[in-house]
Amino acid sequence: MKFQPVIGLEVHCQLKTDSKIFCGCSTKFGAEPNSQTCPVCLGMPGSLPVLNRKVVEFAIKAGLATNCSISHRSVFARKNYFYPDLPKGYQISQFEEPICRKGWLDIQVDGIEKRIGITRIHMEEDAGKLVHGDVAGLEEGSGVDLNRACTPLLEIVSEPDLRSSDEAVAYLKQLHRIVTWLGICDGNMEEGSFRCDANVSVMPLGSETFGTRAEIKNVNSFKFVKQAIEYEIQRQIDLIEDGGTVVQETRLFDPNSGRTRSMRGKEEAHDYRYFPDPDLVPLVIDADWVQRAHGELPELPEHKQQRFITEYGVTGYDAEVLTASRSLAEYFEECVAFHHNAKAVSNWIMGEVTRALNDSGTTIDACPVLPKTLADLLKLIDSGAISGKIAKTVFDEMWRSGKEPGAIVEEQGLLQVSDSGAIEAIIDEIMAANQGQVEEYRGGKEKVFGFFVGQVMKASKGKANPALVNELLLARLKG
Amino acid sequence: MELFDFTIHELHEKLITKEVSSVEATRSILARIEAVEPRVGSFITITPEQALADAEAADRRIAAGEADCLTGIPLALKDIFLTEGIRTTCASRILHNFIPPYSATSWEKLRERGAVLLGKLNQDEFAMGSSSESSAFGITRNPWDTTRIPGGSSGGSAAAIAARQATATLGTDTGGSIRQPSSHCGCVGLKPTYGRVSRYGVIAFASSLDQVGPLTRDVTDCAVMLGAVAGYDPKDSTSINAPVPDYRAALTGDVRGLTIGLPSEYFIAGLDPDVQKVMDEAIATYRGLGAEFVEISLPHTDYAVATYYLIATAEASSNLARYDGVRFGHRSEQAEGLIDMMTKSRSEGFGMEVKRRIMLGTYALSSGYYDAYYVKAQKVRTLIMRDFIQAFEGVDAILTPVAPTPAFKIGEMVNDPLQMYLSDIFTIPVNLAGTCALSVPAGFSADGLPIGLQLIGKPFGEETILRAAHAFERATVWHTKKAPL
Incomplete structure (x- = not known):
């Protein structure tokens, strides 16, 4: 049986704002652990979030650039789960009413253009991260670094419109180009500023009904996306062909082995108990704001x-x-x-x-x-x-010294010689010194012509106008 | 009269005329606290050193002629308000060791005016309760009858006023937590309109319902305190950017022509006869002052308690997730591994009632139940709001009892949470509607227990209900009575 893979991507991109999404702390990468925190991003009792306006502007721009409609009203929701790197015990995200909906991007694979739907784009805060044992002042055990907590993210969710790993990569690259182009994300995949989860399923070719999907986490380079999706497609096909069934689960990609492994099954799936965050009022974006953002788009x-x-x-x-x-x-x-x-x-x-x-x-x-x-x-x-040819030398000098090309040419006397008298004089000298080769050429061995060009250029230190050299040399040799 | 007996405005007069100093007043109150605290138990933390330092600073400010109406006034706060450098527990074991790195906006505002901090007051754990019996730091007793509860959750805030342990206090009100203890302890307590006072730095119980408000000896003090803490706070997205009126100027004493609504759903057969009697007398007093009464209907009242216990617990289950032993508060010493550490810390740190509400709220938000419970409750909440909007088309204020009975006995309802929940039946709808209401002393039961009346105002109609309460206070003597401690 032939199988058709079906793929949808969820991309998280970290927004390039100076401060976090719900507090004034810096978002700078690589600072001393917990040095960029305050009561709000530490989830201290009594602290309250205040939305960063810049994040909304960036989200609107991302939406417009991906042909989404911008919601007049959108609502922040709490996604509840426990983890030590999640200070409040919930992540502020958007759920039922995201800021952008129903967009698309065009991609090209092997010269064929295809339109990929974008389901939604929403704003949310990032979590912190756990550090195990290898930090100064922490001899054993685990620590929590909350510098990243509350940094702004956009989650961009595609429709399950992708049909191959190549299409997935093309879509991801296109999206990457757009968010970096807009200047809203630095696109750094190694630092996790642009990361991706892939939903993959397979169905018999020609079928209309999607198969059961697995969500693959932690695919953080274009290469890994391709690798992880291809591995997962093959795993599912093998499973089905061996008489098994694909189960809905979350799988983790291991870049070292190139394989995916089960992280948690459907039964262990979290019930996130989403509900509108009562600490934040609904976000209302009027047409003027959208218009302004539109005007600012490059x-x-x-x-x-x-x-x-x-x-x-x-x-x-x-x-x-x-x-x-x-x-x-x-x-x-x-x-x-x-x-x-x-x-x-x-x-x-x-x-x-x-x-x-x-x-x-x-x-x-x-x-x-x-x-x-x-x-x-x-x-x-x-x-x-x-x-x-000379220009390449000049370019290297420009790169090194920062000087103007004209100045370099003048200083080093690199001006091209287009004076036929001067070139003819050189030609005469070369011909006189190489009588043997002149005879060979005239005897029909035209390959020798190249030798003369080389000699003339060398004698002129590369400055002789090559076209003129050709023309004059030909005339002289033909005698 | 002792210094600890004075109201804010009386003490202020004495301070600015240099008749007494803030240090003297503060010493008087600290001595009073020491004398009666073993019988009342209003405080979780007393801060005498802080208080005297604050009082000295206040005296210098008064001497420099820069005194504000609250400069040098000894206050105490419900232990739900974050106070930088001073332990803040929310009456929970899970925060028994929590020293906040910042202060609540409302306390900051009082501090800027030169108020003196006496300490942190007892309450129900995480403000969940109506009796102040769920505190991890022991119960608070009603100064009028120490075999009875002071009400809750701001029980310490009300008891401290009645016991003369503070000139004024701050509390919070999520479903009646300022008004009900004010009624039970014979003080004035106001829950402002949602958004009127910043919630920043106030430990959250149910974010869409919580509101900060004052508990005071009389209505004038209430107006002064409200004026001091009200106002827009850029750190609280739900605070409203509207000018703060001069509430004290609204206290004209004149209620002629004021139309007051009496909701038929609140004056039901079976209302405690003492409460009924006090209400009847209050209505007569108002009539005598020239106010007019009309019967109104708030048809969705019956659903308020159920609606409240879905919304409040749902929000609480999420708000209390941050107490996981990772960054602050109680951490279990028995735990192995991260998840175990969080589970054990929470199991050991939270009390019964808090656990009960976390479970209720978690259930209401769970997949498959969310629409049936949380979403439906939000719809009913809208209907309840609409009840009030419609009622206020015809009236300036609404008068009701605060609680169905006077203060009950300690331990009487501990094992009957449902009955306890019903004791907030008259206060809860106001929080759901987001509007303002106050409790003002209106009489006593046959047993000598204070009974308050509730005046409900339009959104941002605090001036009207303060004016009405003030006129009532001037026409009656109830606020001058002292608890027999």
Whole structure:
């Protein structure tokens, strides 16, 4: 029997606000344990939550960018469960009335476009974390670090519209690009700023009825998502083919073994006893607020990608690479604004700039060569002042010293020689010194031509205009 | 008259005229506490050093001519208010060792005015009860008859007023916890409109019902205290951003033309004859003052107690989840492992009544029961609110008994929680409706036990009920009677 996998993803992204969702504590990562806490995020008796307005703005933006409708009224609810890293014994989340509903994202796999539904987006607070034995001042036993408690999260829940691990990864990447693009999430998967649970089931191909699903927790990289989903699909298929049945359960992905294992079954599933949080009044978002957020949205990646193709004539592939992040896309556009040869700008960003960034381990935001300076360099190439080859040397120098390309060219005397008299003089010298090769060429061995080009370029220290060298050399050799 | 007998406004006069100092008044009250505390048991924690330091600071402020109406006034707080650096237990073993790192907004406000803190008052554990018998720190006795309960949950707050152990106190009211003990102990107690006073730093029982309010010797003091603690607090999302009126200025003594409603559902056959008699006399007094009475109906009254015990326990079951032994409070020493530690700490730390309500509330919120209990209770709550809104279209205030009987005997209802729950039948609907109400002394039973009357006001109608209560107080002598301790 053939099987059809059915996948839905629940993504948690930590919002890039300065302070927590219900108190004024800092959200900075990596501080001394419990140094960023107050009575509210410690769940002290008598403390009360106050909603951070920025979190709402970010949630509205995420909703608009994923084609959701923004709820006029939404309600915070308490999700009740006991765990030592959950200070109040409940998490403030949204349940029956989330802030965003019914959106979608388009993804592409193997050139085929597909629309993936988004069920809902809601705001909630994160929990703290347990630290076991390896912290200063804690010789044995476990400690609780509540710095992360009460940091703002968005949970973005997809419809079960995904049909393969590749689609799941494509969706996740698209979502990742959007939230980082909007500047609402830093997207750091290692630090857990963008994490994902996957609901996976299989059904016989052609069936309309979904199979029983397992929820896989702890899949925190694109690679692991693919691995975990594929493992889980195969596990379920094997189970069914061996005459077994899939049980509804929560499973944990182990990145070391690449397998999922059962965490808790349906019987042990929590009854979270959700109810509206009486400490927070319903959140009312008027049309003006949505309108304002809409006005503040940047041009979204998909739109920009399309526009790069139509407006600048770059290839589909180039447009996708250039819009991988908002900073990269902006770098490209800024550069094109100074120098209208989009193809050259695109080639240089995807070539030299990317290589240099990778070599030095920096990102485009910290690129020492600014778009304007890169444009200046490309202008020198296109005007024939320097060759493309020399330009690479100049670029390296720009990267290292931060100097203007014009200055480097001048200081190092790298201007291209396009004076035919000067080039002819060099050609004559080379031909005189290599009579044997001249004879060979004239005897029909045209391969020798390359040798002469090389010699001339070398003698000119690379500065001779290559096209002119070709033309003049050909004329002279043909004699 | 001793210094401990004075009201806030009387003592204030003596303080600013330098007739007495705050230190003298405070010493007088501390001595009184020492003398009567073994018979009453109003306090969980007495803070004499703090009190004298506060009083000295107040005297300096008075000397500098910067005295406020509360500067140098010795007060005590229900042990549900967080007081920075001073143990706050909520009368529970689970918080027997809890020293808060911050103070409740309402106490901060009183402190800024120069009030003196005498200590923390006994109550029912986590404010769950009507008799102050569920405290982990022993019972409080009614100063009028020490074989009887003072009411609850703010029993210590009311008993301390009646026993002259504080000039005024703060309590909280979730289903009658200020008004019922005020009625039983013969003091004035007001539950403000929900959102009028900040809940920040007040240990939560049922968040949508809890409200902070004063217990005082007379209505003027009540107006002064309310004015001091009321107002918007950005730290409490449910507090209302509306200006605080000058409540004392509302005490004109004039109730002519005031229309008062008498809900037929509250004046039922079988009402305790003493209570009935006091109500009849009070109505006559008001008529004499020029107020008019109309019969009204609050048709959903019968459902109020059931509704309350679903909503309040549901919220409490969640509010009390934070007491897990992890970060503060009692931690079991018998435990092995995290889950066991939390389970044992809670089992050892919470008392019977608290456990009963956590279980009730957990049940009401459970999957499969949520719609039938919690959601339905919320719908009924809306109907009860609507009852009041409709009634207030025709009346300025509503007059009812506070409790169906005067204070009962200690131990009488401990084993009958349902009967105990019913003793709040006249106060609970006000919390569900979110409006304001007060209890003012209105007479005594044949046994000499105080009986209060309840005036219910429109939302943010505190001025009206204070004015009505003040006029009644001026026309009667009940508030001047002293408990025979």
